[in-house]
Amino acid sequence: MDILTINDRPGVYPDSYYAATASAPAPFPEAEGEIRADVCVVGGGFTGLSAALHLRRSGFDVVLLEASRLGFGASGRNGGQVGTGQRVAQPELEQMVGLETARSLWQIGLESVDLVRQLVGQSGEDCQITPGILHADHRARFVPETRAWVDHMQQTYAYDHIRFLDRDEIRAEVGSPGYHAGALDLGGFHLHPLRYVFALAKLARDEGVRIHEMSRMVDFTPGDPVRIRTDRAVVTADHLVLGLNGYHNNLAPQLARRVMPINNFIAVTEPLGEARARSLIANDYAVGDSRFVINYYRLSRDHRMIFGGGESYGYRFPSDLAAKVRGPMLEVFPQLKDARIDHAWGGTLGITMSRLPHVERLAGNVLSASGFSGHGVAMGSLAGKLMAEAVAGQAGRFDLMAKLPTGPFPGGPLLRSPLLVAAMLWYALRDRL
Numbered sequence: 247m248d249i250l251t252i253n254d255r256p257g258v259y260p261d262s263y264y265a266a267t268a269s270a271p272a273p274f275p276e277a278e279g280e281i282r283a284d285v286c287v288v289g290g291g292f293t294g295l296s297a298a299l300h301l302r303r304s305g306f307d308v309v310l311l312e313a314s315r316l317g318f319g320a321s322g323r324n325g326g327q328v329g330t331g332q333r334v335a336q337p338e339l340e341q342m343v344g345l346e347t348a349r350s351l352w353q354i355g356l357e358s359v360d361l362v363r364q365l366v367g368q369s370g371e372d373c374q375i376t377p378g379i380l381h382a383d384h385r386a387r388f389v390p391e392t393r394a395w396v397d398h399m400q401q402t403y404a405y406d407h408i409r410f411l412d413r414d415e416i417r418a419e420v421g422s423p424g425y426h427a428g429a430l431d432l433g434g435f436h437l438h439p440l441r442y443v444f445a446l447a448k449l450a451r452d453e454g455v456r457i458h459e460m461s462r463m464v465d466f467t468p469g470d471p472v473r474i475r476t477d478r479a480v481v482t483a484d485h486l487v488l489g490l491n492g493y494h495n496n497l498a499p500q501l502a503r504r505v506m507p508i509n510n511f512i513a514v515t516e517p518l519g520e521a522r523a524r525s526l527i528a529n530d531y532a533v534g535d536s537r538f539v540i541n542y543y544r545l546s547r548d549h550r551m552i553f554g555g556g557e558s559y560g561y562r563f564p565s566d567l568a569a570k571v572r573g574p575m576l577e578v579f580p581q582l583k584d585a586r587i588d589h590a591w592g593g594t595l596g597i598t599m600s601r602l603p604h605v606e607r608l609a610g611n612v613l614s615a616s617g618f619s620g621h622g623v624a625m626g627s628l629a630g631k632l633m634a635e636a637v638a639g640q641a642g643r644f645d646l647m648a649k650l651p652t653g654p655f656p657g658g659p660l661l662r663s664p665l666l667v668a669a670m671l672w673y674a675l676r677d678r679l
């Protein structure tokens with residue numbers, strides 16, 4: 247099963263609202279013949295582009311290979327939410343790795359969000375950065391936990407951008423009858439993800455990264471140097487950096503055991519008009535709710551609802567993506583019953599068992615970062631930078647991330663899908679109870 251082609255045509259962006267509202271840089275040439283570089287980066291999403299850019303800034307000669315177009319993967323298709331911290335909340339993280347490491351990871355998380363802001367600023371591109379991420383509780387029983395979490399963040403981490411919202415406050419922010427309380431984090435923001443990809447691409451191109459699109463790595467041979475093969479080129483490099491996330495397609499069996507592809511879907515309504523849009527989300531925050539199969543949504547600049555929800559664990563996308571997302575969207579906003587859906591698309595992301603990123607040195611000179619579990623806009627960008635640091639000989643923070651527990655999925659690459667589907671369906675069912 248080829249994850250890159252099963253749902254998409256190579257070289258063609260999906261019919262997304264993002265592709266319709268961003269202007270891509272001129273296509274980059276396909277890689278051909280014998281190519282020599284200090285570092286070969288594979289994958290043209292946030293992780294690969296950030297790695298390539300930071301490597302170049304450290305003086306390396308860098309070639310980046312992208313199988314399709316830049317941002318063709320999850321980076322060009324996601325919800326655009328740039329949340330602080332890791333995918334796992336700090337209290338849970340403290341249980342997993344201890345307070346000291348959890349504190350370091352919190353700092354890394356804060357840096358990742360700042361990094362995105364800085365890179366967008368350096369590019370001079372309008373990536374539509376808009377402050378505020380709101381967590382919404384869809385069950386009353388979650389409210390004490392949310393209140394305790396906010397207190398904990400304020401007290402233990404001295405983080406004062408977050409505040410608890412009671413029932414009246416959240417209903418003033420989100421025009422849905424279903425929420426009981428929530429938390430507003432003004433340290434996070436949302437943006438136009440594909441414009442951010444293109445902003446990174448322009449920085450990388452202008453600073454001298456040699457970018458090749460339509461240049462799929464077929465395999466690589468570890469060694470010193472490492473050899474990377476595409477259909478029409480062989481790249482020989484001192485280091486290989488992989489940013490493949492959910493698209494690793496078993497190119498490296500170590501990744502296949504720990505990083506599993508799942509699909510998630512987004513639908514975008516017709517423009518709703520400012521007043522109607524503001525009655526749904528009053529202050530332009532991005533929202534993510536407490537369901538296990540999370541609903542996440544925000545408004546576009548032209549007052550559309552961009553709504554993400556619904557997952558699938560087989561490789562093939564459902565045939566009617568708009569219908570797939572309309573269900574969860576109407577559960578949250580029944581008042582959108584008659585809103586037309588103008589765009590609907592799916593994307594593939596990599597998840598890990600623990601929902602922490604999987605950062606690994608696959609061989610001495612082969613590094614990989616993936617499995618961001620729906621939290622990769624900022625963490626993918628930072629992971630790219632950490633891989634660049636590691637190649638340059640400063641591996642401290644890369645090694646810290648590499649120690650995070652991301653155990654193998656039970657059942658191995660063949661059986662894990664059915665097992666995961668069963669587990670996920672159970673949790674999704676619990677969402678409804």
Ligand SMILES: Cc1cc2nc3c(=O)[nH]c(=O)nc-3n(C[C@H](O)[C@H](O)[C@H](O)COP(=O)(O)OP(=O)(O)OC[C@H]3O[C@@H](n4cnc5c(N)ncnc54)[C@H](O)[C@@H]3O)c2cc1C
Nearest residue numbers: 291292293313319320321324325327463491593621622623
């Ligand atoms: C629908 C959806 C919603 C999401 N919402 C959010 C959100 O709101 N906030 C958040 O933080 N995260 C979100 N995520 C996750 C986030 O998008 C990812 O974590 C992030 O984009 C990962 O970036 P990446 O560069 O590691 O991988 P990708 O962007 O997937 O890039 C991998 C690239 O590698 C290329 N490639 C694959 N195989 C090869 C090969 N053999 N040779 C060359 N190139 C290859 C692919 O074409 C692709 O462009 C979401 C993901 C999806 C799918």
